Amino acid sequence: MAILTDPFDVVVLGAGAAGLMCAAFAGQRGRRVLVLDHADRPGRKILISGGGRCNFTNIHTAPDRFLSANPHFHKSALSRYTAADFLALVESHGIAWHEKTLGQLFCDGSARQIVDLLLAECDRGNVVQRYDTSVTDVSHADGRFRVTAGERSWSAPCLVIATGGPAIPKLGASGFAYDLARRFGLKVVEPRPALVPLTLGGTEALFRELSGVSAPVIARSGPAAFTEAALFTHRGLSGPAILQVSSYWRKGEPISVDFLPGRDAGWLLAAKRNTPRAALRAMLRDELPERLAQALCDRLGAELMLPHDIGNMSDAALRKAEERLRQWQFCPTGSEGFAKAEVTAGGISTAELSSRTMEARRMPGLYAIGEAVDVTGWLGGYNFQWAWASAMAAALAL
Ligand code: FDA
Numbered sequence: 001m002a003i004l005t006d007p008f009d010v011v012v013l014g015a016g017a018a019g020l021m022c023a024a025f026a027g028q029r030g031r032r033v034l035v036l037d038h039a040d041r042p043g044r045k046i047l048i049s050g051g052g053r054c055n056f057t058n059i060h061t062a063p064d065r066f067l068s069a070n071p072h073f074h075k076s077a078l079s080r081y082t083a084a085d086f087l088a089l090v091e092s093h094g095i096a097w098h099e100k101t102l103g104q105l106f107c108d109g110s111a112r113q114i115v116d117l118l119l120a121e122c123d124r125g126n127v128v129q130r131y132d133t134s135v136t137d138v139s140h141a142d143g144r145f146r147v148t149a150g151e152r153s154w155s156a157p158c159l160v161i162a163t164g165g166p167a168i169p170k171l172g173a174s175g176f177a178y179d180l181a182r183r184f185g186l187k188v189v190e191p192r193p194a195l196v197p198l199t200l201g202g203t204e205a206l207f208r209e210l211s212g213v214s215a216p217v218i219a220r221s222g223p224a225a226f227t228e229a230a231l232f233t234h235r236g237l238s239g240p241a242i243l244q245v246s247s248y249w250r251k252g253e254p255i256s257v258d259f260l261p262g263r264d265a266g267w268l269l270a271a272k273r274n275t276p277r278a279a280l281r282a283m284l285r286d287e288l289p290e291r292l293a294q295a296l297c298d299r300l301g302a303e304l305m306l307p308h309d310i311g312n313m314s315d316a317a318l319r320k321a322e323e324r325l326r327q328w329q330f331c332p333t334g335s336e337g338f339a340k341a342e343v344t345a346g347g348i349s350t351a352e353l354s355s356r357t358m359e360a361r362r363m364p365g366l367y368a369i370g371e372a373v374d375v376t377g378w379l380g381g382y383n384f385q386w387a388w389a390s391a392m393a394a395a396l397a398l
Pocket of ligand 1: 013014015016017018019036037038039042043044045046048049050051054055056057133134135162163164165167168171172173174175176341342343369370371372380381382383384385387
């Protein structure tokens with residue numbers, strides 16, 4: 001028989017970014033809050049995020065930088081708790097920060113400072129925290145949720161699911177949120193790895209020989225396009241541009257890579273007029289890392305039977321070569337999966353939740369926030385901003 005300890009107003013499952021934020025601010029509003037986590041310490045993903053400096057938000061946060069089955073769902077929470085709001089919180093803790101690129105804000109010091117910020121805010125809200133606590137059962141009766149972990153049990157009228165998604169299981173990530181949601185009758189949008197390296201096979205496996213080479217590109221998957229670096233790896237493709245398109249990519253579809261992002265259309269035809277003695281190989285070497293230029297040129301040469309000097313090539317051949325370089329099609333065989341994914345796309349269906357409060361429509365008192373929900377941000381601080389904003393939406397309603 002489990003021992004029922006002090007009653008709480010709210011039990012938050014998961015002491016990650018969203019769970020700690022929600023617990024802190026619900027506590028500061030006078031709620032008696034308990035946070036449970038099966039890990040031995042809070043915020044493990046925060047600690048390793050942003051290469052140890054935590055890219056804690058993005059000043060360009062806007063609804064179109066998030067994927068969800070309902071592209072409108074996240075608008076409310078994101079507009080009520082903005083990147084500027086979180087930045088003000090960071091500054092109120094005296095944490096020095098800098099913008100790295102593309103609106104991405106990082107700690108000057110360490111990601112530990114963000115975890116310490118959240119823990120200090122939890123202390124201000126008298127939040128009770130329990131770690132190394134594996135939840136064995138969650139039930140609901142008489143308007144209260146009862147959470148059991150072995151011999152211990154807690155009850156509260158409100159339960160917040162903040163256990164994230166299964167990306168990087170070795171950090172304690174799990175699909176627990178989905179099991180729990182389904183138990184209470186909520187639908188789950190099929191979870192899939194996102195912000196994840198893609199794998200190449202077949203004839204494209206040859207590109208793996210370029211492992212370590214990176215270049216600025218425009219990567220596209222369907223309507224999504226990202227101008228950033230791509231990196232060839234021993235398994236396929238990675239780097240920010242590829243991670244970004246991976247969230248949009250579906251198995252069986254190609255991705256397209258523009259290797260000439262800095263050049264105007266018609267570059268090769270203009271070069272034929274201006275520098276007819278130039279060799280395509282040399283021109284590409286001026287644009288791209290040598291090994292990549294060589295590999296692309298070899299493939300173009302084999303496919304289009306190109307002679308060396310561009311002055312000797314037909315306009316049609318040059319147009320075709322440029323088109324290939326601007327729309328290089330890769331057909332990934334898959335992704336490196338949840339083991340290497342930075343986030344999970346999909347999750348608890350937004351159709352089940354109030355966009356204002358994150359409360360489940362058909363189960364009053366049950367809330368879901370953060371990565372557990374079917375809202376996934378781009379690379380660059382957007383996922384933490386969703387964690388903060390969805391947590392705050394729930395905290396203000398609890
Ligand atoms: P989060 O995963 O943070 O927390 C979930 C908590 O629930 C964890 O503490 C876990 O232990 C706990 N839990 C899980 N299952 C449980 C169970 N069964 N019982 C009890 N507890 C359970 N984003 C960004 O915006 N900027 C960045 O710089 C980065 N960098 C980055 C690097 C790496 C390597 C990864 C893997 C991810 C990022 N991210 C990121 C993504 C970001 O870390 C992520 O989106 C947020 O941490 C999600 O916050 P949540 O609180 O929803 O889940």
